[in-house]
Amino acid sequence: xxxxxxxxxxxxxxxxxxxxxxxxxxxxxxxxxxxxxxxxxxxxxxxxxxxxxxxxxxxxxxxxxxxxxxxxxxxxxxxxxxxxxxxxxxxxxxxxxxxxxxxxxxxxxxxxxxxxxxxxxxxxxxxxxxxxxxxxxxxxxxxxxxxxxxxxxxxxxxxxxxxxxxxxxxxxxxxxxxxxxxxxxxxxxxxxxxxxxxxxxxxxxxxxxxxxxxxxxxxxxxxxxxxxxxxxxxxxxxxxxxxxxxxxxxxxxxxxxxxxxxxxxxxx
Ligand code: PAF
Numbered sequence: 231x232x233x234x235x236x237x238x239x240x241x242x243x244x245x246x247x248x249x250x251x252x253x254x255x256x257x258x259x260x261x262x263x264x265x266x267x268x269x270x271x272x273x274x275x276x277x278x279x280x281x282x283x284x285x286x287x288x289x290x291x292x293x294x295x296x297x298x299x300x301x302x303x304x305x306x307x308x309x310x311x312x313x314x315x316x317x318x319x320x321x322x323x324x325x326x327x328x329x330x331x332x333x334x335x336x337x338x339x340x341x342x343x344x345x346x347x348x349x350x351x352x353x354x355x356x357x358x359x360x361x362x363x364x365x366x367x368x369x370x371x372x373x374x375x376x377x378x379x380x381x382x383x384x385x386x387x388x389x390x391x392x393x394x395x396x397x398x399x400x401x402x403x404x405x406x407x408x409x410x411x412x413x414x415x416x417x418x419x420x421x422x423x424x425x426x427x428x429x430x431x432x433x434x435x436x437x438x439x440x441x442x443x444x445x446x447x448x449x450x451x452x453x454x455x456x457x458x459x460x461x462x463x464x465x466x467x468x469x470x471x472x473x474x475x476x477x478x479x480x481x482x483x484x485x486x487x488x489x490x491x492x493x494x495x496x497x498x
Contacts, residue, residue: 231307231310231311231315231316231317231318232316232317232318233307233317233318233320234317234318234319234320234321235320235321235322235325236321236325237321237325237366240280240317240319240366240367241366243317244278244280244317244367244368247277247278247316248368250276250277250278251275251276251277251278251370251371252276252277252278252279252280252367252368252369252370252371253271253272253273253275253276253278253279253280253369253370253371253372253373254272254280254281254282254363254364254367254369254371254372254373255268255269255272255279255280255281255282255315255372255373256281256282256284256359256360256363256372256374257281257282257283257284257306258283258284258285258286258299258414259283259284259285259300259301259302259303259306259414260299260300260301260302260306260414260417261302261305261306261309261310261414262404262412262413262414262416263404263412264375264377264401264403264404264411264412264413265309265375266309266313267375267401267402267404268373268374268375268401269281269310269313269314269315269373270313271373271399271401272371272373273313273314273315275371275399276370276371278316278317279313279314279315279316279317280315280316280317280318280319280367280369281310281315281317281318281319282318282319282320282363282367283303283306283307283310283318283319283320284319284320284321284326284359284363285299285301286326286355286356286359287323287327287355288327288351288354288355288358288359289351289352289353289354289355289356289359290352290355291349291350291351291352298418298475299414300414300415300417300418303320319363319366319367326359326362333358334354334358335354335357335358335361335388336353336354336357337353337354337357337384337387337388337391340353340380340383340384340387341353341354341357341384343380343460344380344456344458344460344468344470345380345381345470345479346380347456348455348456348470353380353381353384356381356384356385357384357385357388360385360388361388361392364394364396369396370396370397371396371397371398371399372385372396372397372398372399373399373400373401374398374399374400374401375400375401375403375404376400376401376402376403376481376483377403377404377411377412377413377479377480377481378479379460379462379466379468379481380460380462380468382398382400382462383460383462383463385398386398386400386463403480403481405431408428409428409431409432409435410424410427410428410431411431411478411480413478413479415476415477415478416478418475418476419473419474419476420474422451423451423473423474423476426449426450426451426452426473427452427471427473427476427478429445429446429449429452429471430446430452430469430471430478430480431480431482432445433445433446433449433457433469434457434467434468434469434480434481434482435482437467437482437484438467439457439458439459439467442457442467442469443457446469446471451473451474452471452472452473453471453472453473454469454470454471455469455470455471455472455477456468456469456470457469459484460481464483464484464485465483465484465485466481466482466483466484467481467482467484468480468481469481
């Protein structure tokens with residue numbers, strides 16, 4: 231596995247493998263079972279697997295949130311190696327946002343609802359960095375988790391609107407046995423807050439926004455940002471709560487049996 235720090239290194243490394251297919255798994259590190267399911271799918275589908283590992287400052291509104299984001303590069307690299315990743319792209323912030331950087335991608339409507347209302351600018355940061363990763367890696371396929379359902383929808387829109395020749399695969403949420411959706415932010419929860427956080431997945435699994443809101447209102451120690459039905463592909467009931475100083479999101483697809491999906495920019 232080759233770890234590249236610069237755009238030039240990635241391009242050089244991938245130059246010789248372009249006859250085969252390339253799968254890109256964008257991550258911010260702190261890898262967990264959800265990421266591993268994306269890497270596994272990418273490994274099964276492609277000749278070359280690229281994982282990006284970049285904590286993207288442009289998608290964090292608050293500097294405390296950015297500073298507190300878990301960073302475990304050595305461990306992430308071990309997991310990536312075990313998952314059969316060929317190339318890790320782990321750039322410094324200046325490599326992705328050099329002085330004078332001023333070009334942004336805004337998925338306007340989708341980016342301003344739900345999470346976008348509580349995290350203004352978040353999806354602009356996501357869309358911009360993901361498009362830049364696409365431009366650097368030029369993947370045939372890219373892999374996202376259903377856990378961030380709105381992010382997957384934003385990327386689907388981006389691929390479609392800009393006619394990118396990239397297949398998007400969205401893999402199901404991976405949960406702990408007690409139902410908590412795996413998230414890099416779970417590492418920030420105290421044991422008590424982790425127990426409180428279970429109320430979110432339980433509430434959403436009622437399949438009714440009203441029932442979920444009532445259940446969460448009756449839970450101690452949670453601040454509910456929103457619980458809403460979102461008309462995504464597939465439609466989901468999505469929610470966000472704050473538990474202590476940690477913000478968690480989760481969603482449950484409204485049509486049962488939604489397995490991993492894939493679609494391409496030119497045919498959605
Ligand atoms: O889901 C994430 O980890 C990030 O939003 C992503 C897609 C890697 C962009 O920074």
